[in-house]
Amino acid sequence: MVLLVLAGGPVPNFSAEPFCRGIAELLREPEFLQICLDREREASDQLKASWPKFSPADRTRCLHLSSLGSAPSYVELLACLEIAQEIREREARERGNGSSLPP
Numbered sequence: 076m077v078l079l080v081l082a083g084g085p086v087p088n089f090s091a092e093p094f095c096r097g098i099a100e101l102l103r104e105p106e107f108l109q110i111c112l113d114r115e116r117e118a119s120d121q122l123k124a125s126w127p128k129f130s131p132a133d134r135t136r137c138l139h140l141s142s143l144g145s146a147p148s149y150v151e152l153l154a155c156l157e158i159a160q161e162i163r164e165r166e167a168r169e170r171g172n173g174s175s176l177p178p
Contacts, residue, residue: 091146
């Protein structure tokens with residue numbers, strides 16, 4: 076699967092159903108399908124609200140990572156972006172403190 080998204084563009088649009096169906100089948104828990112779809116919808120909504128605050132490089136990298144080996148997942152994409160942002164913020168704080176050691 077190849078996804079092409081311009082880093083400055085909108086949140087990617089993909090179907091969460093293949094991902095969620097695969098997880099529900101793997102877990103052998105049919106009721107998990109709806110739970111997963113609800114979580115994917117919530118993550119998609121969060122991404123739509125916060126997409127511009129993430130760096131284009133992180134968006135591109137995380138979109139690629141969230142699509143490896145399976146159907147893409149908004150939950151995975153959001154988690155990757157939040158972690159990347161936390162790392163950038165921590166590095167900026169450490170540079171500001173003149174410290175290279177973790178607190």
